[in-house]
Amino acid sequence: MGIFHITNASRGTANAWHFYYALVFVIKVLCGKLVVALAAP
Template identity: 55%
Template sequence: MLYFNILASAKGFEGSVLTNNSRGIRNAWHLWYALVLVIKVVFSGFGIALLTP
């Protein structure tokens, strides 16, 4: 992904499909990791609540 961004900026592909696709991929990965983090925090909170008397 970084290679595509460097390639796009080096050749001056302003607004090209390549940069738009790499931006979409970056946003999708960011969303995925954010959702995983939220799920981990929620379930760890439930785990701590279940372990406390």
């Protein structure tokens, strides 16, 4: 995880992007676990 030094003006946008990437990451992890569960005998 990188640490970004940003201005107050861009902090809201950066937080939105971080939330978006975190949400996508969680979805990928959940889908990956689901696929493994379905693929397991």
